[in-house]
Amino acid sequence: MTLSLYDYVSIGLQAVFTAHPAFHVLGVPISMAVVMLVAGLLTGLIVGAIPALSGPFAMAVALPILISTFGFSAAALLPTLAFLLGVMKAATLGGSVPAILFNTPGTPDAYLTTFDGYPMARNGQAGKALRVAQFACVSGDTMSDMVLITTAPFLAVFVERYMGFPEKGALIILSMAFIGAAVGASAIKGLISAVFGLFLASIGRGDDQTPRLTFGIPDLANGFSVTVAVVGVLILGEVYQAIEDLAHQHRSKTSPSPVVDRGDQKLHWHERLALMPIIGRSGLIGITVGALPGIGSTLAATLGYAIQKRRHKGAVPMGQGAPEGIAATEAASAAVSGANLIPVLSLGIPGNVAAVFILIAIDTIGGLNPGPSVFTLNQHELNPELVMVIGVFVIMMLGNAINWTLGSMLMRRLGVLQHIPPRIMMPLVLVITVAAIYLQEGKMTSIYFALGFGVIGYLMRKMQMSGLPFVIAYILADDLERLLRQGFSASGADPWFLFSSPLAVAFLLASVVVAFTMSRNPIGKTIIKNADPE
Amino acid sequence: MSARSWNLALGLVCVAFALLAVFVWIPHDVSSGVIVQERGQTNVGDAMAPTAWCYALGALGLLLVLTSWRSRPAAKSAVASGPRITAANVRFLALLIFMLVVSLVLMRYAGPVLVALLHALGANVTDYRSLRDAIPWKYLGFVIGGTTLVAGLLALIEGRIRTRQILLALIAVIVIALIVDLPFKHLPLPPNNEL
Numbered sequence: 001m002t003l004s005l006y007d008y009v010s011i012g013l014q015a016v017f018t019a020h021p022a023f024h025v026l027g028v029p030i031s032m033a034v035v036m037l038v039a040g041l042l043t044g045l046i047v048g049a050i051p052a053l054s055g056p057f058a059m060a061v062a063l064p065i066l067i068s069t070f071g072f073s074a075a076a077l078l079p080t081l082a083f084l085l086g087v088m089k090a091a092t093l094g095g096s097v098p099a100i101l102f103n104t105p106g107t108p109d110a111y112l113t114t115f116d117g118y119p120m121a122r123n124g125q126a127g128k129a130l131r132v133a134q135f136a137c138v139s140g141d142t143m144s145d146m147v148l149i150t151t152a153p154f155l156a157v158f159v160e161r162y163m164g165f166p167e168k169g170a171l172i173i174l175s176m177a178f179i180g181a182a183v184g185a186s187a188i189k190g191l192i193s194a195v196f197g198l199f200l201a202s203i204g205r206g207d208d209q210t211p212r213l214t215f216g217i218p219d220l221a222n223g224f225s226v227t228v229a230v231v232g233v234l235i236l237g238e239v240y241q242a243i244e245d246l247a248h249q250h251r252s253k254t255s256p257s258p259v260v261d262r263g264d265q266k267l268h269w270h271e272r273l274a275l276m277p278i279i280g281r282s283g284l285i286g287i288t289v290g291a292l293p294g295i296g297s298t299l300a301a302t303l304g305y306a307i308q309k310r311r312h313k314g315a316v317p318m319g320q321g322a323p324e325g326i327a328a329t330e331a332a333s334a335a336v337s338g339a340n341l342i343p344v345l346s347l348g349i350p351g352n353v354a355a356v357f358i359l360i361a362i363d364t365i366g367g368l369n370p371g372p373s374v375f376t377l378n379q380h381e382l383n384p385e386l387v388m389v390i391g392v393f394v395i396m397m398l399g400n401a402i403n404w405t406l407g408s409m410l411m412r413r414l415g416v417l418q419h420i421p422p423r424i425m426m427p428l429v430l431v432i433t434v435a436a437i438y439l440q441e442g443k444m445t446s447i448y449f450a451l452g453f454g455v456i457g458y459l460m461r462k463m464q465m466s467g468l469p470f471v472i473a474y475i476l477a478d479d480l481e482r483l484l485r486q487g488f489s490a491s492g493a494d495p496w497f498l499f500s501s502p503l504a505v506a507f508l509l510a511s512v513v514v515a516f517t518m519s520r521n522p523i524g525k526t527i528i529k530n531a532d533p534e
Numbered sequence: 535m536s537a538r539s540w541n542l543a544l545g546l547v548c549v550a551f552a553l554l555a556v557f558v559w560i561p562h563d564v565s566s567g568v569i570v571q572e573r574g575q576t577n578v579g580d581a582m583a584p585t586a587w588c589y590a591l592g593a594l595g596l597l598l599v600l601t602s603w604r605s606r607p608a609a610k611s612a613v614a615s616g617p618r619i620t621a622a623n624v625r626f627l628a629l630l631i632f633m634l635v636v637s638l639v640l641m642r643y644a645g646p647v648l649v650a651l652l653h654a655l656g657a658n659v660t661d662y663r664s665l666r667d668a669i670p671w672k673y674l675g676f677v678i679g680g681t682t683l684v685a686g687l688l689a690l691i692e693g694r695i696r697t698r699q700i701l702l703a704l705i706a707v708i709v710i711a712l713i714v715d716l717p718f719k720h721l722p723l724p725p726n727n728e729l
Binding site: 068202438 | 541555579580588601718723724
């Protein structure tokens with residue numbers, strides 16, 4: 001039997017829609033993957049609409065629960081990824097709701113949506129503003145997913161064909177240098193954050209019989225779990241910081257006046273067509289930014305808005321309720337999410353926080369090893385990884401379709417979540433995170449370690465060091481060390497093996513150039529200024 | 535302290551940590567060296583990676599020291615937004631750690647201590663292990679520890695302790711416990727997996 005791409009797509013569709021049914025409706029099986037996708041989309045919309053929370057918060061809390069629930073079998077991967085991808089997709093959409101209705105961005109990248117969204121709502125056009133945001137957000141997301149589906153396989157094949165141990169090692173070093181230099185207030189501090197992550201990741205793990213750098217503590221024999229380190233630094237560090245801010249905050253007694261709809265709130269087809277070029281341009285900006293590791297949706301939204309402002313010819317000036325402003329911002333920030341998965345699926349290198357949690361899920365559950373093997377079209381024997389990744393692509397497109405319909409029905413109703421006070425949310429997030437870590441790890445020591453990593457994350461924020469380079473380095477540390485060990489052995493113990501090919505030398509030179517010039521030129525300064533804080 | 539001084543301090547901490555790790559921690563806590571000879575082959579040892587990262591950390595720390603040393607002092611407005619750890623931050627962190635420790639001690643030991651107490655008073659209970667899957671014992675540690683943590687943090691944020699906070703925390707933590715426990719029967723709440 002010969003398996004064609006059509007067969008693989010067919011099996012991938014079956015894996016999403018019919019495998020492992022959660023329940024039946026009129027005799028039709030509803031698969032667990034679809035149920036989890038809808039649950040993830042709803043969760044993402046809700047957390048995105050609550051100003052104190054964000055998509056990565058929900059992903060961090062949900063990941064241990066999902067892993068504990070579905071286990072480590074290949075069948076667990078699609079439902080787990082479906083939930084996480086649903087959260088990732090819908091959080092951006094949810095973030096625009098309080099930005100438009102209450103002038104309060106639900107997520108950092110929705111800040112620019114307030115510029116035109118809230119004035120539109122004040123002018124009685126809240127319903128239309130929300131529809132513009134939804135149209136732009138889902139369009140940008142869909143564009144981005146299509147680029148992911150068509151690009152990732154070619155990138156993975158290129159990596160396999162032209163890269164050996166030295167090139168792959170040098171590429172990881174380049175990615176970390178870029179992330180370290182691009183994120184946070186200073187390139188040197190970003191790099192320190194990355195190297196500190198590499199060092200802590202080396203605790204416990206190694207090839208010797210005796211675990212290294214453990215002080216003889218048995219609980220450290222396998223090192224700190226990736227979930228514990230990542231959730232601690234990124235999520236708990238942020239929670240501690242938020243609690244401190246809330247404790248010091250003198251809360252303003254004034255609240256934005258309620259918005260009232262006046263006139264036609266529909267977004268007609270001619271209006272959608274007029275927005276399409278803006279969405280296309282911003283979508284391309286978001287895709288380009290998203291494919292680069294470490295920068296994220298805030299820069300994409302800023303660039304999308306700035307370019308639209310320069311080219312704007314609409315009836316309403318930008319900043320005073322122009323739908324084009326909302327479309328430019330939302331399309332750019334939404335287009336980051338799919339493109340961010342290009343380096344994840346083709347190289348195993350995460351580019352932003354959401355991608356970090358997707359990669360942790362893939363690594364923890366197993367059954368899918370990001371890289372060229374995923375995209376190998378094996379004609380004589382079924383490649384389960386290709387089926388799985390086709391399933392992931394199907395889930396992403398299905399998520400977009402649900403966002404088109406479910407999103408528009410729910411967005412206006414989500415405005416009520418604005419009234420949940422962050423001072424209650426933050427302590428609860430802390431307790432839920434503690435419970436989630438215990439569910440996955442099953443040890444109180446894991447909770448202690450996570451809370452300790454939270455203190456590290458808090459102190460890093462105080463010193464204006466980003467935690468993102470730390471966690472990405474922590475995740476990649478094992479791969480990097482393995483590649484360096486194998487490269488050294490394969491070269492016959494050549495200490496200069498990393499410089500043995502022109503491509504590896506080019507990557508290493510680029511690492512040095514990025515690290516030392518990023519903060520010294522106008523483009524680099526713009527990237528650093530607008531990079532996501534985490 | 536100015537932002538420049540904080541960066542200088544951070545750089546010095548990195549250099550000191552790297553030196554300590556390279557000369558004390560790694561040699562005493564890694565069984566193999568940087569390079570090892572195995573069956574006539576030269577391979578990378580377990581000490582290579584941490585040593586290399588420490589060299590990089592030390593070099594970056596030194597670079598931070600030099601760039602901070604050479605930079606001009608920032609304007610006063612920039613100091614307020616620059617890197618710094620104030621006495622208020624330290625006080626907050628100390629209070630937070632205290633609350634975390636108290637809450638986790640309660641979470642870990644409330645159930646076993648209560649069972650031991652009841653046993654000592656003559657009640658018909660044996661040990662916590664045999665009760666940890668039964669209501670109310672399976673929720674006890676998590677609810678007591680979680681309520682203490684949430685109520686404590688609410689009090690920290692609002693600057694005062696109120697009965698309303700405790701009630702709110704209790705209800706919220708019970709709801710969380712039920713949400714986790716009811717659909718996921720096989721996943722024990724903290725600390726029941728280990729006791």
